[in-house]
Amino acid sequence: MEYKDYYKILGVEKNATPKDIKKAYRKLAAKYHPDKNSGDKDAEDKFKEVNEANEVLSDPEKREKYDTLGANWQAYEQAGGDWRQYANQSQTNGGRTFYYEGDPSEFFGGNSGFSSFFDMFFGEGNQGGFANSSKRTRQGFTGNDIQAELPITLLEAYHGSKRTFELNGQKLRITIKPGSYDGQQLKIKGKGQPGVNSGNSGDLYIVLRVNHDPRFERNGNNLVTNMNIDLYTAVLGGKIKIPTITGNVNMSIPKGTQSGKTLRLKGKGMPKYNSNSYGDLLVKINVELPKSLNFEEEQLFKKLQQISTEKRNSTV
Known part of the structure; x- marks a missing residue:
């Protein structure tokens, strides 16, 4: 089982103060929080790893045990889980004797969700040899969102x-x-x-x-809709019915409205959240040209074309 370097996970030195650890943890927890990384399995694993490191290093007793055993934790396991036996053996190398008062499973309960390294290092399987001189108050942990x-x-x-x-x-x-x-x-x-x-x-x-609404596109508090008008209304102007989210309203089309122009109906958009005001309805105009003309219509358009040409020439 691979040794976990909790200091490296949090990006702090081994002599980091509790304040340094807290600051590093908050920064990484915010970075890898599931709310910001929905569906990202790597971020989820990193978030759990950061929480695991913080649970150890932010607790003075757990941190002391972790610092004393460190990468030699497996030797402690091989000694039958007797912390005092391993600590006494390690004193010749500057080791420190440490006694935990209480049940180590109280750290995280029977199903911690932490890594197997953590569970073996701090979990119920390693309570042999720990002094039970007094009972610690159980420490509760908030459930997942x-x-x-x-x-x-x-x-x-x-x-x-x-x-x-x-x-x-x-x-x-x-x-x-x-x-x-x-x-x-x-x-x-x-x-x-x-x-x-x-x-x-x-x-x-x-x-x-x-859900998508085929009639409208939402743009912030504004709604956008597309409206086709005929050539005659675009040229001469007039009134047309516009669908809004609460029903149809009449809207004036100015004379000479060009295709692609956007007209605005104030207050016909979405309500602004926690407010009494509303956005606008933006109406994008598309001018539809006649697809077929009868003889009389074609002659009239030719006459209009002639008048328009004479008008331009007269101004030159």
Whole structure:
């Protein structure tokens, strides 16, 4: 079984102070946290490794045992797990005698989730020879967080809604506020994995996934929609019906509107989260040209072309 260098894992020197260890741990834990590295198995393993190193080096007693045995931990195992026997033997080499008071399994409980090296070094299999002069108070550890995705419609994101679901036989109800967005996390405290040794339960994180709506594209608090208009409306102007998320409204098309132009309907977008204001609806105009003309229409377009040509020539 491979020896784990906890100092190297945290990137600190062996004479690092508790403050140095705490600072290094927080930095690495934030870097490799599952919330920031969803689906990344390497980051998940690194996060567990960093937590394991911190659990040892941040505890003065565990750190002393680890420092004393170090890479020679296997020799300690071969001595039958008798810590005092190995410590006495190592005194000729500057070793220090160390007595742990209590049950080593209290560190992390029966199922720690740490590496086999950690479990063998600190776990129940190595309690032979440890002095049991007093019982330590059990140290609780917070359970793991749980993350789940919840698909919702754009209409739910607009109006808000409530969802009820069951987790571990318990019914939970969450509120989706107006203006909720894709990727938003809703935290339900204490509904994650149970803690160890009376530790607090982890938290449940619900990640909202807003389903695609064929009518609209969301851009922040604005909604974007595409609208086709005929050539005559583009040239002469007029009013057309525009679908919004709450129903159709009439919108004026200015004379001479070009294809590709974007018109804005203020306040017809998404509600701003935790606010009484709204984004806008952006309407992208696409001018559709006539695909077939009868004889009379073609003659009229030729007449318009002639008038336009004469007009340009007269200004030259």
